[in-house]
Amino acid sequence: MLRSLRWRLLLGGGAAILVALIVAWLFMSLLFARHLERRLTLELTRDATRIAAAAELDPTGRLSVPTPPADPRFDTPAGGFYWQVSTEAQTVRSRSLWDAALPRPNDAPSSTWRLRRADGPFGEPVAVLEREIRVGEQQTPVLIQIAQDQDEIVSAQGEFNLELAIFLAGLWLVLLAAAWIQVQLGLRPLADIRRDLADLRASPSHRLPSARINELRPLTEALNDLVAAREQDLTQARGRASDLAHGLKTPLSALKTQSHRLRETGAAEAADRLDRAIDAMRATVEAELTRSRLAGQSRGGSAPVLDVVEQLVQVLEQTEAGEALAFSVDIPETLTAPLNRDDLTDLLGPLMENAVRFARRRVAVSAQQDDARLVITVEDDGPGIPIERADAASRRGVRLDEQVAGQGLGLCIARNYTENAGGKLELTRSVLGGLRVDICWLR
Template identity: 45%
Template sequence: MTRSSLRLRLLGGAAVAIFLALALAGIGISWLFHQHVQRREAADLAKLAEQVVAGLTLDNTNKPVIDPLPSDPNFQSIASGLYWQAITPGGTAQSPSLWDQSLPGSPSEKHVWSSSTVPGPFDEQLTMVSRRIQPDVHSTQVVVRVAKDNDEIREAFREFDQELALSLGLLWLVLSLAAYAQVSLGLRPLHRLRHELDRLRRSPSARLSDRHPQEILPLTRAINALADARETDLARARRRAADLAHSLKTPLAVLSAQSRRANDAGGVVAAAGIDRAIDAMGAALEAELARARAAAARGSVGESAPGEIVDGLLAVIERTEVGEDTAFSVEVDPAIRTPINGTDLAEMLGALIENAVRHARRQVRISSLGEAETLTLRVEDDGPGMNEEAIAKATQRGVRIDESGAGHGLGLAIVRDLAEATEIEFLLGRSSLGGLLAELRWHPQDQAR
């Protein structure tokens, strides 16, 4: 996957969105937990403070007296972390745990219990509740404070935040995997669409199916409409090319007749020049007709038996003048089948065999080779063949073989165009007979996709 991958963009966006959502949720949960614990702690301290208030009286000097004392033993141990204190203008009463220290004042001391976090004695951080108490209508107000060291609370907060972060991290991983499964499932129709587009590329007559989600159907219909227009344009262009080629055959036949008359009248040189021009134009027309057939072959489907096709071709070629003097060796398995229309295969094999016969000294061999993943048809001759430079140029995609000067022009040009149209691998090389080796290869698994 690259940075332009839709899958990567969706997964990256989902991962970032999930992370941000969980981060905000973690902050909120942590804040709510802290607030809850602090409220519970303040409520527990308020209950202890009520024990102090329950025993609160004032002596003659308005000094507070607590009797009985709160029952929690931590109030009796110096610097235990739990303290109480009652303050009036006449004096102060406090827990032994404070020793010679005192609790700090709070600006929020009212007639209801209020809580705050304050720095306390013995370098401690305290959670403290305080309130102004008036024992009776005519007595002095008493400030009652109860505080507790909040080290345990801070430690609980730290442990909770760590466990929360770990839990949210695992949840992020699980949700990211779920997002990956969701994205993969959501993009699966595009995977099927890609295969259908590949079939459309192979066959202009194919169309995308309607078995797609509603969101993709407008796209598939637009592509089908474009394919319809393309097929119509291609058919029109092929018809015009074929009509043009066929319409030129009559003028060429007339020119050929005029050449013969000129030759009979003694214009041998002029007639020879006209014949060469006619031959060149005829070759060009045959090439264009072959390309028109190749264009029509793109999208043709079917299956053929190469053994039967070879036998039919040899029955005709052996009756020709050059075919009578050629020894043919056929080693084609009659059981094999090729995934190509029989007419197209006959066109290619016929051109290859005619090319081999034209350049062979004595022998032409046609054979087949079937392997697990490859099917190969070979046509070989014992002629001069082609050098490596000519083979490299002839097998390069897009090169006009009929203009390469290799001496094997039009026949191989027809085969190459048909092979490219039907997506067959076309290879040239040196035969063990000494001449040219031409191979047609099919990869059924690739074509099945």
């Protein structure tokens, strides 16, 4: 999975979005907590101000709050809402406190409203808003305290955090889907380049179109430069191979002349050995020329098999060996081979020439196709080759021109074209008595 660019981008984007949403959850939870605290302070200040305004000392110094807050929550014992007014000697409290009392501050009371957390009169955590004021002619210090149970605030904070987490989790899934779509769209130009590369393989003269994406344009230009350089190297290599092959033809012709002279002088055995060596060298040269022509060619294309075979039959019937033979062709008209017409001609031509050279009376060419494979068969009624040599010739890496005397060159050329087109060449004994060559392509 980590080797996939698509999954890397998706996992990286998903992780980044998740971290961002977690940070957002923390900040939003903090903001909501501060909002609750401001709201609590505002509400407590409103009630505390009313209590402070109502607090009074009579001439005897007795503390009282004649008009306490009318909120019924202050009348419910242990109801979570409390107020208390106290001096050093007296305390007036709400009915909700019953016989309990709010804790006094440990430090000196503030002259402004101050909010603090403390343990409540019944063991619960409370928020206490308090302030010290001066009352009466004696300016007696009076501590005004109002408190609210924190359980409701903590519960509200928890519910908000949970609902926010659920919402952000759903948002993460939506953003993850959006990131997947973005990755798919972002990688689409690479898929276009892959299709262009497939076209390039099918047609070596093809070039990649310039990418519309700025970041990919250097890549397509570099690939085009690489293809051009490879094509130039192949052209030079084919030229050198052709020059070498043509350069060897003159010495081979001279050696052939020497072979004739040896034969005329009665050294037939030496002439035969020299002829075999010359034929082997000529086969090697022709095989290398074929490989150089195939270098850089594509596997793409489509050619009608029947048309190509009939054209080859017409040519071979005009030769000295072919005019005495009977040709039979059994190929469906709509059958096509997976290579272009010229390559199919170069593939079947040497095989049919071999069949004509060694046939006694008949050469048969047939083709058939099913869901599994396409097979083109060329066979003759000549001497054929031993089965064990056919098996050896069919093995991968074995040079046909070294295994099958007389027929090796054509078979070697045919094998090169077949393998270049993604097929396989098989040699067996024909029912006609000679050699049967099957060219197979899996569908």
